[in-house]
Amino acid sequence: MSRRFASSLPSLLMTALAATPVLSAQQITSAQRSLIDSTVARLFDLKLAPGLGIVVVRDTQIVYVKGFGLADVEAGRPFTPQTVFYVASTTKAFTGLAAAILDAQGSFRLDAPLSRYLPGVKLRAPLNPDSITIRSLLTHTHGIGEGPVPMRLAYTGEYRGNDHLIELLAEHQPLPSRAYRYSNTGYNVATLAMDRVTGESWKATLDRLIFKPLGMRNTGANVSPFPVNRLAMPYRSTPDGFERLPYGKVDANMQSAGGLVTTLEDEARWLEAQLNQGRVDGRQVLPAAAVRVAQTIHARNEQTVRGVQVAGYALGWNVGQYKGDTLFTHGGGFPGFATHISFMPGRRIAIVTMANSGDLGSTLTELVAQAVYDALAGSPPLSGDSLTALRGLAAQQRAGIKADRDRRAARPQTTPLPFTAYAGRYENPVMGSLELTLNAEGKLEARAGAAWSAVEVFDGTRHQLRVELFGGGSVLTMEVEGERVVAVGMNGVRYQRVRQQ
Known part of the structure; x- marks a missing residue:
């Protein structure tokens, strides 16, 4: 909007x-x-x-x-x-109140450092889990940038439990400062710590x-x-x-x-x-x-x-x-x-x-x-x-919506390779999986864990497709060697094609 x-x-x-x-x-x-x-x-x-x-x-x-x-x-x-x-x-208000209740009970302190509850957690410098408190996580003043944890939690649902998510925090870039910056990340990290204290989700x-x-x-x-x-x-x-x-x-x-x-x-x-x-x-x-x-x-x-x-x-x-x-x-x-x-x-x-x-x-x-x-x-x-x-x-x-749809519909929906060449499973160790499949009508569909999207051609001459997996449009740039697709790039991340057994 x-x-x-x-x-x-x-x-x-x-x-x-x-x-x-x-x-x-x-x-x-x-x-x-x-x-x-x-x-x-x-x-x-x-x-x-x-x-x-x-x-x-x-x-x-x-x-x-x-x-x-x-x-x-x-x-x-x-x-x-x-x-x-x-x-x-x-x-967020429910999660924040739960943290305040636990703080009042003395089991999960708002002003405790993250390192108290997640000892050994790795963050990229200059971020330091000894100086990031639970309160700062819940008020968007923690300085942790976007990365795989909120994406996996909010969209794909692809993770192997909390330990996997804690490990992935090392992949998040630091923000320029600790000033207020709204995101999901702080709440996600705070509840990883909360879960460790309570012994429950x-x-x-x-x-x-x-x-x-x-x-x-x-x-x-x-x-x-x-x-x-x-x-x-x-x-x-x-x-x-x-x-x-x-x-x-x-x-x-x-x-x-x-x-x-x-x-x-x-x-x-x-x-x-x-x-x-x-x-x-x-x-x-x-x-x-x-x-x-x-x-x-x-x-x-x-x-x-x-x-x-x-x-x-x-x-x-x-x-x-x-x-x-x-x-x-x-x-x-x-x-x-x-x-x-x-x-x-x-x-x-x-x-x-x-x-x-x-x-x-x-x-x-x-x-x-x-x-x-x-x-x-x-x-x-x-x-x-x-x-x-x-x-x-x-x-x-609504006129703007129509103009956008008309512009996309005017793009040629042809590619140098048949759609079957692009279909397959692609993986990135940090961000997870991306799977392209053909439906009964012969059109491509994309899935990243629980997230699904129809696929349209963005620029066929460059092997580029368009999806809406994460709330907005993303361009997939297929990496082609000869007539074989070996990888796909999306939002600056390279997903390697997985060889089918």
Whole structure:
């Protein structure tokens, strides 16, 4: 999604909905509920996603929860409060709170160096596991660059257990500094250490410390326990609608920086805990002190993002100001999925929005959340002129999608060698495997562990193919000797062809 589109839509919405004095914390009125319902419906009518879910909590009560559209277009299955949705990077707040709880228990210290829990771990100089703390890992101030660990954990699921991942950390380049830089890496590394301390997977730790105490019965870090007919299916935008994507998540690539599925109903219990320092249903089910630590800024990161003046990062939360109110917020995105979660402690309001489109849907989740906050502040309804402007920007984005598709479709889909010559298995000891196969229609498909993509020709004269394995387009440059393909290059990495037995 273009940055211009992502930033312009919320700006237009904020212009249309001027701030007014805040109401005291109370149950919303029927008029407010009707305004939320009509506003969300009008925004959903922009057709930025096939389905949308929203839950709003005030104090200790769900005051609005509803699904719009379809969780599964092909099956005609509606999006409901019970739909199981992949919430991507909003997982970080759960992982961060689990670490804070363990810190309070004294078993896993936030200010302990990584070397205490992973003795012998190797990092590239000048990185030093003696000076990188768990807190820095959870606040994106660790200085470890991208590499094989987050890619294997989030996409391919190819690894031989935690020891293998710890070994691969030596392949990560250092960043230029330890300044805040958002990524999945720190959370992945932190839970490698957490697992060593607890003797269990981070998945089991979150279930034991958070999901079960909160009564989140339809939340988990594995996909397999949930029947397919309960899952929201992923889609991407086309010039005139949406097309289905493969469901890119399996148990093996559900990871601690983005690896939970949940429902609107369960998210409401999580929101109630955030608003009430760990109290749910009138009981203290999570340690209040740990919740406060998780909600404290630990790293400065001053910027303005979609109308929010961000001040810094807590444990899985961006913390800032929206129209004068303190806001805790985080987004989550993956091909076919977009999630927004936020809460305003001063106004005692919390919101989760979910959309099963990862491109335009991410803007929809932000628009809806901001519109609800404004509606509950007594702002005037979204105007017809603003909706017209929003439709225009959506149309521009779809036009960009069409232009990109037309450009790709104009490329000749021929290669010097037959497709069978490119088919085969390729491996890299650091990044894993890449397999190209022919389907029943004679077209190439690519797979890297759990990640799958159709293959198109990028530049046949240069033996170049194009895939979308890791959330964006990548060019495969096939290395040819005579008429035999011996290797493939992708994203600067060389994968050697494996001789078939």
